[in-house]
Amino acid sequence: MFKTFPIKTNQHDQMIEVTHEVQNWIYEQGVKQGIVVVSSMHTTAGLTVNENADPDVKTDMLRRFREAYPWDDPKDQHMEGNTAAHMKTSTVGHQQTLIIEDGQLVLGTWQGLYFCEFDGPRQRKFVAKIIQ
Amino acid sequence: MFKTFPIKTNQHDQMIEVTHEVQNWIYEQGVKQGIVVVSSMHTTAGLTVNENADPDVKTDMLRRFREAYPWDDPKDQHMEGNTAAHMKTSTVGHQQTLIIEDGQLVLGTWQGLYFCEFDGPRQRKFVAKIIQ
Amino acid sequence: MFKTFPIKTNQHDQMIEVTHEVQNWIYEQGVKQGIVVVSSMHTTAGLTVNENADPDVKTDMLRRFREAYPWDDPKDQHMEGNTAAHMKTSTVGHQQTLIIEDGQLVLGTWQGLYFCEFDGPRQRKFVAKIIQ
Numbered sequence: 001m002f003k004t005f006p007i008k009t010n011q012h013d014q015m016i017e018v019t020h021e022v023q024n025w026i027y028e029q030g031v032k033q034g035i036v037v038v039s040s041m042h043t044t045a046g047l048t049v050n051e052n053a054d055p056d057v058k059t060d061m062l063r064r065f066r067e068a069y070p071w072d073d074p075k076d077q078h079m080e081g082n083t084a085a086h087m088k089t090s091t092v093g094h095q096q097t098l099i100i101e102d103g104q105l106v107l108g109t110w111q112g113l114y115f116c117e118f119d120g121p122r123q124r125k126f127v128a129k130i131i132q
Numbered sequence: 133m134f135k136t137f138p139i140k141t142n143q144h145d146q147m148i149e150v151t152h153e154v155q156n157w158i159y160e161q162g163v164k165q166g167i168v169v170v171s172s173m174h175t176t177a178g179l180t181v182n183e184n185a186d187p188d189v190k191t192d193m194l195r196r197f198r199e200a201y202p203w204d205d206p207k208d209q210h211m212e213g214n215t216a217a218h219m220k221t222s223t224v225g226h227q228q229t230l231i232i233e234d235g236q237l238v239l240g241t242w243q244g245l246y247f248c249e250f251d252g253p254r255q256r257k258f259v260a261k262i263i264q
Numbered sequence: 265m266f267k268t269f270p271i272k273t274n275q276h277d278q279m280i281e282v283t284h285e286v287q288n289w290i291y292e293q294g295v296k297q298g299i300v301v302v303s304s305m306h307t308t309a310g311l312t313v314n315e316n317a318d319p320d321v322k323t324d325m326l327r328r329f330r331e332a333y334p335w336d337d338p339k340d341q342h343m344e345g346n347t348a349a350h351m352k353t354s355t356v357g358h359q360q361t362l363i364i365e366d367g368q369l370v371l372g373t374w375q376g377l378y379f380c381e382f383d384g385p386r387q388r389k390f391v392a393k394i395i396q
Binding site: 042093 | 297298299312313314315318320321323324325327328329332355356357360361362363365370371372374375395
């Protein structure tokens with residue numbers, strides 16, 4: 001059980017919740033228990049699990065990441081000029097593994113799975129695989 | 133094979149080793165080989181694998197995380213005022229996957245699994261699932 | 265299916281691509297689909313997935329990590345003096361989980377798996393386990 005999920009970002013830095021897309025696919029597959037590995041196919045966009053309630057958390061996190069890893073850094077040698085996006089991707093990680101019990105992703109009340117765009121807007125994709 | 137582990141933290145920032153709790157559960161289940169996915173159920177507390185020998189490593193790490201992501205930041209918009217804890221959780225990750233061989237977690241001599249509290253003290257919990 | 269991969273680093277900070285070593289082992293095992301958990305056995309060396317094209321990305325990333333977590337910090341209490349390496353390891357993670365489909369690691373065009381040395385040069389090792 002493997003699926004590719006296309007995703008269109010529309011900002012330079014953006015956290016887009018994808019919990020429901022992954023959960024709905026698990027429902028469709030009829031999987032009751034196991035794990036799902038979800039993985040970004042990019043080096044300037046990752047995945048993380050964080051708060052799904054107050055959208056200001058996302059705003060703050062993206063701003064704090066910009067402060068930690070400024071976009072313009074005269075010491076960067078990478079021609080594309082997006083080293084900051086590579087840093088952020090390795091920091092949050094390109095992949096997350098979630099547990100499935102009783103057909104449901106096991107997440108806390110405030111936890112959501114986010115696709116993290118760090119060099120958009122772009123057409124992106126992530127993949128997921130279920131292991132029972 | 134799925135289990136919920138309650139954990140009580142007693143400091144604002146704290147790394148608590150949970151390797152033995154997870155290992156003992158694997159012994160109880162009689163599992164000889166596979167993987168175990170261990171996951172925090174929170175967005176301001178994560179999990180990481182780091183040094184289990186000198187406790188000063190934890191002290192230094194928690195201080196360095198506070199310096200990288202200061203608690204008080206006038207630009208933060210999140211009402212709860214704990215954006216720094218969300219940053220640290222996405223940095224270390226909410227989840228770790230460990231390998232099991234011959235009934236044992238495959239970890240290096242100095243590696244331990246730590247529950248990382250970034251906004252305590254609180255009653256917390258993490259979950260674990262074994263895949264054979 | 266479990267394997268230990270020795271790896272010799274020759275710089276203090278170094279990202280060494282190991283995608284092909286892991287992929288070749290998957291070929292040898294004849295595995296067509298599943299996941300592979302790859303894990304560093306150290307607390308001052310981790311694993312990450314990032315760009316495999318322009319080597320300047322690695323140069324920039326290692327320099328930016330040194331700036332974020334300076335090696336010499338008079339506030340560090342850890343006797344070995346390598347707290348910065350512990351920070352970087354927990355930031356990128358000690359472990360990555362990759363998806364296998366049709367016998368191939370599912371990675372984007374520009375993605376490679378990197379062993380990240382943060383306190384070398386040293387003789388190191390990482391381990392991998394396939395779950396089908």
